[in-house]
Amino acid sequence: MKKMFVLVLVMMLSLGLSTLASANGVLKVATEAGFMPFEYVGAETGELLGFDMDLIRAIGEILDLDVQIDNISWDGLIPALLNNNYDAVIAGVTITPEREENVNFSDPYFESVLTIVTKENVTNITTLDDLAGKIGAVQISTTGDFTASDLHDEGGLKGVSRFDTVSDAMQAVIIGAADVVIVDLPVAEAYLAANPAVPLKSVGAVSANEYYGIAVNKKNTDLLEQINTALLELKENGTYSEIYQKWFGAN
Amino acid sequence: MDFRWDLVWSSLPTLLTGAKLTVQLTAVSVFFGIILGTIAGIARITKGPVKALSAAYIDVIRGTPLLVQTFLIFYGLPSLIQRPIPAYMAAIIALSINSGAYVGEIVRSGIQSIDRGQWEAAASLGHSRSQTMGYIILPQAFRRILPPLGNEFIALLKDSSLVSVIALEELVRKGQIIIGRTFRPFEVWLAVALIYFVMTFTVSRFVNVLERRVAPES
Numbered sequence: 411m412k413k414m415f416v417l418v419l420v421m422m423l424s425l426g427l428s429t430l431a432s433a434n435g436v437l438k439v440a441t442e443a444g445f446m447p448f449e450y451v452g453a454e455t456g457e458l459l460g461f462d463m464d465l466i467r468a469i470g471e472i473l474d475l476d477v478q479i480d481n482i483s484w485d486g487l488i489p490a491l492l493n494n495n496y497d498a499v500i501a502g503v504t505i506t507p508e509r510e511e512n513v514n515f516s517d518p519y520f521e522s523v524l525t526i527v528t529k530e531n532v533t534n535i536t537t538l539d540d541l542a543g544k545i546g547a548v549q550i551s552t553t554g555d556f557t558a559s560d561l562h563d564e565g566g567l568k569g570v571s572r573f574d575t576v577s578d579a580m581q582a583v584i585i586g587a588a589d590v591v592i593v594d595l596p597v598a599e600a601y602l603a604a605n606p607a608v609p610l611k612s613v614g615a616v617s618a619n620e621y622y623g624i625a626v627n628k629k630n631t632d633l634l635e636q637i638n639t640a641l642l643e644l645k646e647n648g649t650y651s652e653i654y655q656k657w658f659g660a661n
Numbered sequence: 662m663d664f665r666w667d668l669v670w671s672s673l674p675t676l677l678t679g680a681k682l683t684v685q686l687t688a689v690s691v692f693f694g695i696i697l698g699t700i701a702g703i704a705r706i707t708k709g710p711v712k713a714l715s716a717a718y719i720d721v722i723r724g725t726p727l728l729v730q731t732f733l734i735f736y737g738l739p740s741l742i743q744r745p746i747p748a749y750m751a752a753i754i755a756l757s758i759n760s761g762a763y764v765g766e767i768v769r770s771g772i773q774s775i776d777r778g779q780w781e782a783a784a785s786l787g788h789s790r791s792q793t794m795g796y797i798i799l800p801q802a803f804r805r806i807l808p809p810l811g812n813e814f815i816a817l818l819k820d821s822s823l824v825s826v827i828a829l830e831e832l833v834r835k836g837q838i839i840i841g842r843t844f845r846p847f848e849v850w851l852a853v854a855l856i857y858f859v860m861t862f863t864v865s866r867f868v869n870v871l872e873r874r875v876a877p878e879s
Contacts, residue, residue, distance in 0.1 A: 485837050485840060485841050486846075488844045489840065489844055489845075489846045492844060508842060509844075512844045513844075547828070550834075550837060550838065550841060551837070551838065551840075551841025551842070555841070571748065571828035572828050572830070572834065572838065573826075573827075573828050574826060578826075578828075581736055582828065585735075585736060585739040585740065585745055585746075586739060586744070586745030587735070587739070587745050587746070587747065587748060
């Protein structure tokens with residue numbers, strides 16, 4: 411009985427280990443699929459779709475790796491990378507100095523910027539300086555959160571409500587529990603386009619530009635180099651602009 | 662992997678402000694939960710529509726997840742009543758209603774555990790049903806429900822972490838915020854677990870003392 415138990419335990423453990431990231435032809439990628447148009451779950455198929463998803467799959471093709479993508483929670487992405495549960499994270503992650511202390515980023519693959527989302531009938535908010543006395547809703551631990559938190563510390567924002575997903579933050583403004591959402595502009599625009607009935611609008615760019623990078627464990631320098639080479643190739647052979655146009659139209 | 666004790670210590674002050682909210686949410690919700698639960702528990706042993714209503718309340722609340730109840734109240738209720746509900750209030754409502762259902766069952770079983778002979782004896786002495794309930798049954802039942810009530814308090818203290826999803830910065834959410842900046846989940850979650858344990862252990866000791874005070878029962 412006891413032997414049996416040990417055997418089962420060993421089997422379970424080895425099963426767990428075999429799912430860990432490995433270099434044998436597989437690229438294990440983590441994302442958080444609540445960030446349309448970069449990553450989201452397709453309504454009909456349940457497949458992971460978006461700019462980032464197409465990009466990482468194209469990178470996998472060049473590197474001859476089988477790309478396996480898991481959809482996990484946003485705040486778990488970098489810890490999962492540090493634990494070696496995944497080889498790479500692509501999730502519209504802005505390259506910041508704090509994050510760079512913990513993981514390595516690929517060359518920037520997308521230029522983004524923050525925006526403010528308000529109710530449609532609000533006219534007196536157009537920049538980050540107009541938020542005094544307001545409650546800001548954000549996705550936890552995003553650059554929108556960091557910006558809102560800094561504003562709050564400086565007295566420029568009355569409160570910060572941190573939600574797990576962008577759509578929860580949007581919902582908070584719709585129901586009146588918060589006044590504005592601070593979020594990446596392309597994500598706000600995709601959300602508003604996909605939900606034309608919601609009484610929200612975006613005020614356009616309100617911050618300095620940010621750059622998204624693919625995050626890799628600091629120890630995995632080979633993979634980082636390979637990803638950068640693949641990114642360069644995709645830009646040169648036109649695949650990058652094809653994917654870009656598919657999700658953002660011409661320009 | 663290196664373990665950074667300094668991070669456990671340095672995150673404590675922030676985590677403790679979250680713990681304060683956790684205690685606040687739990688204490689207020691237990692207070693309302695006991696009121697709701699006592700009403701529901703007594704209603705369940707009456708007859709007629711009140712009993713059915715109370716049974717429906719207890720069954721529906723115990724049969725649905727607290728997480729879903731929280732979402733329903735925070736995101737759903739405002740569109741129904743046409744006004745926003747602050748997250749703090751939504752959390753108190755969800756936790757109180759949830760706790761009330763469990764307390765209701767505790768109160769019902771406590772009352773029913775008192776021997777029927779007590780009712781008959783009281784009746785033969787000329788007490789009305791409500792006098793019997795108030796002076797004879799409930800005081801005895803209270804002693805018996807104290808331990809499960811203590812368990813319910815501890816369960817609610819832990820379950821209150823669920824309201825982090827509506828942006829309330831209680832203990833778990835504070836932990837997530839620190840991890841979002843330090844990327845050290847092990848140290849931070851360990852500190853969070855430690856604080857929860859100190860809180861639940863304190864409550865269970867307190868309930869033990871209280872039990873001994875009020876219950877020199879045979």
